[in-house]
Amino acid sequence: MTLLEGRTLFRVHLKHLYDQNEIDFYFKILLSHFFDLDATQLALTPSQELDVDHIEDLKRALYDLSEEKPIQYITGLAYFRSLELEVTPDVLIPRPETEELVEWVVETYSGKQIPKTILDIGTGSGCIALSLAQELPHCKVIGIDVRSEVLKIAKKNGERNKVAVEWSQQNILEWKNGSIPADVIVSNPPYIMPKEKNAMKKNVLNYEPHLALFVEGEDPLLFYNKIIAFANQHLTPYGRLFFEVNPVYIDALKQGIDNIKTYTYSERLDIFGKRRMVCLQKG
Template identity: 40%
Template sequence: MKISSFRDRFREQLQSQYAVQEIDSIFYLLTENYFGIKRLDLALDPSAELDENQEKQLETALERLRNAEPVQYLTGKSEFFGMDFEVSHAVLIPRPETEELVQWIIDDQADAHGDILDVGTGSGCIAIALAKNLPKMSVQAIDLSEAALEVASKNVENNQVSVQFRKDNILEIEDLGQEFDVIVSNPPYVRELEKASMRPNVLEHEPKMALYVEDSNALIFYHKIAILARKHLKKNGALYFEINQYLGPETSNLIQEIGFETELKKDIFGNDRMIKATFK
């Protein structure tokens, strides 16, 4: 079958889920990742054919896409802050909003020396981006998931930075082991009541323990991390969070009650998305 004919098959099968331009982008991303065939190659040779194995591979990909699986899990790759990251079902796919949080930290800490802790590191995207762009800082990261830490370790190696990882459940520990200049976290914050508004690609495929919290205790991670930060941040240190856009004031108030001053910041879409907390 011609590659262009299989592209048309993608358009037909996925038209209820994606716009045509997005379908084409996904298709060409797959042909490049699977076979090394770029969009330009196909434009120069529109009669190019797929062999039987390539057809089977694309058919499998099409079925996974029909089941709303994110294309990043098909390729095993995602981009974040200008770097390539391996991803699997053990980690969340890095989001553009999180890049804004990372940029905020880099802007604040551009000339700083010291120690950073990333809580709930997942793919390692926050920790690695900070290590890459703040070379005077030493970066550590923790996560509950052994599988996530394996992915993060590969990303450290691939991006040639230094990050020290350890396995810990932040809700169960009472001591971080040292003081830090920066503590950052993008913890689980999606309430059960918000599931109905989420896209199937997130709801059905990304790791639940990295996403969801109970409606009755939606700020559990913010409370625990802020309590630990109160004890383990250095005098002029800062705590940064990505937050649930619907709980901006509530999250700020909680952190203030623990003894911090807070700055609530919106993302490029105008949603409350991140908080910086410093000592009063």
């Protein structure tokens, strides 16, 4: 099979699901991943034969894409700020909105007194914890998650990127680990209600870990309220809590916080113009 034949195969079999630019983009990612071929190779030598050893891998990837499996789970890699991260179906694929949340934390502390300890609650692939440890050097960063399988991936990502983070298996809903004073708490907790499933795309619903996406029960703010209660005890004075939020519930969250009066509230829009990020500074 030549490079051009490969791309035609992809265009024909995937055209009912993705637009052509997206198909070509996936094909180029897979060329690089399986054949170590540069994106320009297709334009330069379209009749170049593909290495037979990896044609089956390419065909399997085509099948996976036709089943709407995210490309990051096919290659096992995702990119987040300056990190290359391993991702498996145990961990959420890091999102661009979350990169913006990290940007807000970094911006808040650049040129100022760097926080001593940062805690990332629900660390997943470790994307937030590792970026903050890399971009705010000299901080101690702790990443917690409820699942040991998730923490194994986060740990591997620390080693892969040569960034030091302390990992700990903890259930934030049943915190039993004593005192942990933090100057900054960051969290992108599960924030989708099961009733929103119908509106979700198959590539998310069928492949990403439900424990990372959904809040069980009736309270969409369950994790936020628990984390705020945790911050009441463990966040140092003038420390900040940064959240990624479901825009649907941000007003309810704000109202609850206005009632507490211990925190100064601010929020930011994401690149799609959605009210997605909240910062609470302890008074």
